[in-house]
Amino acid sequence: MPRCWPKQVSGDEKKSSLLEKITRQTFRASEIVNNLLNFSRTSATEFGQIDINKIIVDTLALLEHQFKTGAQGWQDDLAADLPPIHATPVSYSRSS
Numbered sequence: 001m002p003r004c005w006p007k008q009v010s011g012d013e014k015k016s017s018l019l020e021k022i023t024r025q026t027f028r029a030s031e032i033v034n035n036l037l038n039f040s041r042t043s044a045t046e047f048g049q050i051d052i053n054k055i056i057v058d059t060l061a062l063l064e065h066q067f068k069t070g071a072q073g074w075q076d077d078l079a080a081d082l083p084p085i086h087a088t089p090v091s092y093s094r095s096s
Contacts, residue, residue, distance in 0.1 A: 018065055025062045039088070049084035 056078060060067075067074055 021061055021064065028058060028062075047086055047088055050087045052082055052085050053078045053080075 057076075060074060060076070066072075
């Protein structure tokens with residue numbers, strides 16, 4: 001847990017878990033911004049193999065708290081044998 005979080009949160013597993021997710025998604029958002037900056041600076045488009053299930057799991061992790069506190073929900077039933085998609089990191093980041 002980062003040093004900037006108050007000590008009283010360390011005893012609360014629910015808050016600690018939520019803050020950990022916020023931290024991960026903050027780093028993910030930073031990565032998306034960096035990818036956008038790098039994309040705008042380059043002339044060649046770099047495609048690669050992207051795991052669509054990872055994109056879905058990362059996106060659902062960001063929304064998990066809203067699903068738990070609201071009326072809506074989701075079922076984590078992803079197909080394990082999906083082939084990777086051919087995309088740029090920027091194009092998949094935009095969709096998540």
